Amino acid sequence: MRVVATAGQPQAAPLDAFELHEREMPTPGEGDLLVRIDAVSVNPVDTKIRQGAFLPSDQHNVLGWDAAGRVESVGANVEHFAPGDRVYYAGEVERPGCNAEYQLVDARLAAKAPSQLSAEEAAAMPLTALTAWEALFDKLRLSQGDATHRDQTLLIINGAGGVGSIAIQLARQLTGIKVIATASRDTSAEWCRRLGAHEVVDHHDLVANMQQAGHEQVDYIFNCHDIGDHWNNMVTLIRPLGHIVAIAETQKPVDLNALQGKAVTFSWEFMFARPLHGADIAHQGQILATLAAHFDAGRLRSTLSDIVGPLTPANLGEAHRRLETGHTTGKLVLGAMPAS
Amino acid sequence: MRVVATAGQPQAAPLDAFELHEREMPTPGEGDLLVRIDAVSVNPVDTKIRQGAFLPSDQHNVLGWDAAGRVESVGANVEHFAPGDRVYYAGEVERPGCNAEYQLVDARLAAKAPSQLSAEEAAAMPLTALTAWEALFDKLRLSQGDATHRDQTLLIINGAGGVGSIAIQLARQLTGIKVIATASRDTSAEWCRRLGAHEVVDHHDLVANMQQAGHEQVDYIFNCHDIGDHWNNMVTLIRPLGHIVAIAETQKPVDLNALQGKAVTFSWEFMFARPLHGADIAHQGQILATLAAHFDAGRLRSTLSDIVGPLTPANLGEAHRRLETGHTTGKLVLGAMPAS
16 A cells, blocks of 8 residues: 655654655554545644654654545454444554555544545544544533533634634534634634634733733633743633643743642643553544534534645645644645555 | 731741730621631641731731631621531631631631531641642542542642641542552651551652552542642653642742643642632532531541640740641641630
8 A cells, every 4th residue: 555654754854755655555453443545634743743743653654643534444353333434533643644545543543424524524623623522521521501601701722723623613512601712813713703703812912802802711711722822821811710721732931830829720631642541542432423423413514624635745745834834724634645 | 806916017927926916806797707716727828928928918917717716796698607606617818817816707618617526626627628628529520439439549649738637538538549648757657547548658759659559650649749849750650631639839840741641630729719719609618517517427537636735926936837847747726815
């Protein structure tokens, strides 16, 4: 089978380092699915690993952990999937990625893809939707339903990014909370409103903008941006006994003591923590199945913003380049590899 | 009425700065109790404020936020208390403390004292028990009952201190979790065991000691010590998706990023956050009422370790001195002021 890989170790590989390689077709382990890839999406984890973060190893020059495809074959112990099933999943960052014709994935991490979504629309969702779901419902423990959060407010920092775009929808569609998203450009602000944000504020001078909008404090903050950039803003804006969840580490010093006087809780969300540590990983397949039902019922929609093209070295480099600008809205997707 | 106060502003007042002063008898506001103080206890918040922390003001030279006493009179809107009731409470750090003959307290922050405890035994408990309760049940969200935490482990760092001593009991008596407490001296280790700790480990070289005891990781950590001293230990010992709660800020730098890979949650517990910010403060009176029932049923016992003497300037200075050594087990208490 063919893969799109960086040459050798991925440390600090440039954008044009992607090449076509031939690999042996992998054989599913007893709990695995072998999936023929129909579409993939790119995420910051890809560009970070391409630049040498996390787990550099020979295997990791096949990046990509967000896919939709069709089951080609299943391992001996797999019960709920059969060849031909359309599936979607993020997978696990310790195994080779989905920038390939075929990929293995632990069946517990996958779910049947939403039937109303194209492969490209489905491939846009798993990593960010799992992240947003775990952040909102496992970490912040928001209740689904209208009643509990009627008088509460959630601030989503970087609302137009991949995670923010599905977080806005999940919070708006599944809870009764007021959703405030940050965005600074007209197009990204409009994107957030269309996804369901009740209000959009500019993240430049965030505290002043929040106060001007009548929000001295919020009950919850979901920070989808470098936590160092907004640490002091979060300290000011979070209410006493409030809860912050974040996904992006920082190189800037942050003063954890500053949250003490308000007795605040700070949670890290990291989607790959479950598969990396083998912690109840079936939870992620279950979340994806629940999300698929919401997509098919029209309660959620794909955050796909652009299909860069089929999965080729040049298109993958272009998707990485655009992601690294930090100005993409929603998700960038690539289709299946062209026939050889 | 007489009070034991530091002369003037409390900034950096030495241990011998306490003096007897005469103050006007205060008049209860509509939601207040006027309480005749029978016993008080000392906590790190007292020594910190004496040294100039938090909220220096003229009022704050009467320290002490842990008391048992009898209701002398009640405000117009107080419903559930009557003169003569024995009460106990921590109160709120923005109002004058309990190192006095009489004190005002918001009735919502108080409860009837456990009937089976002496005034000294009761005065030892409110601040630390509220802290431990909120940390275990509101922050870590431990379930009461035997089933949920049967296979889980809670590490309590500084188990023999004031908060640790009641946290051990609450976790052991009200949940089915395995409780590991840290202590380094024979007397404090024995104290932790008597309070119900399943195991005690030395906090010097904590990770190695935990591994030797067969605990590579724990589900929950309640850190009752400077978080900087044990930050790296906590990063190593907390399980993926685990939860840490802490009460003591640090002057040392801590690397919040280090908890990201395990997707850990970190909560600050600060008992005075509710009264300071007016956040559902009746919660604290309710907790104290629940605790009183547990004390009276014999499920919990007072962590009083020594009665320093009656409330005099010299005895209060001595209590502060002993607390500042960092080697007290349980709680130090002072009795009522001697008759003038």
